[in-house]
Amino acid sequence: MADTVYLMPRRSTSLDRATPEAIAEAALRILDDEGPGQLSFRALAGRLDVSHATVQRRCVDLAGLLDLCTEHLAAQLPDVPAGTGWAEAAELRFGALYRLLTAHPGLLVLRGGRPWLGRQLLARLVEPALADSVAAGMSPAEAMTVYRRMYLLTLGSAAFVDHRDPAAATAASRTALAALDPAEFPVLAGATADVLPPLTDHEVYYGALRQLIAAAAPAEPAR
DSSP: OHHHHHHSOOOOHHHHHSOHHHHHHHHHHHHHHHOGGGOOHHHHHHHHTSOHHHHHHHHSSHHHHHHHHHHHHHTTSOOOOTTOOHHHHHHHHHHHHHHHHHTOHHHHHHHTTOOOOOHHHIIIIIHHHHHHHHHTTOOHHHHHHHHHHHHHHHHHHHHSSOTTOHHHHHHHHHHHHHTSOTTTOHHHHHOHHHHSGGGSOHHHHHHHHHHHHHHHOOOOOOO
16 A cells, blocks of 8 residues: 555646636736736735746746636627527627727737747637638638738727726827827827727727628528
């Protein structure tokens, strides 16, 4: 019995604490609370009460860490019920993605233009969106073009303003506009009160998304 116990592999309590989910949640808290400049393996190790090496063993590098974070978020995307209309399903999927991304602007800063090809995103957004479009009568190339337009709109709309702090974004823009010469920039300098609100208005995104969906919607079958 003693020999048997001795030969059994011991579980690592550090690895038990530093699960991919725990690492992703801790990393997102650092990004949200302290900003992208504060994210590091050492900061994560401190949050999880494990060694720096344990975190690195799970993630390997920063790219691996960001992939854990994006996969963690993608797992929260909704399952659209079968039978949902094409337009409604598209708005549900991309609206949910937009809300996830705007909640974590620091993650977008660090990811930059790196592709997001994790299994969760492919399974919960890309594949079902393409499958719906093909089932509605689009070719795979047409389906991918429509998907890409909505994806780029969503990513860009989430990335260029910190929607978690709209007051700060508005204040920074107001300061920049106040320095403009009204003779050279009559609209920007002369209509500041009108041009500032759309900068942080979520309806700008949702309106644009609905326009894309309406333009791409497959024609109803003739009766």
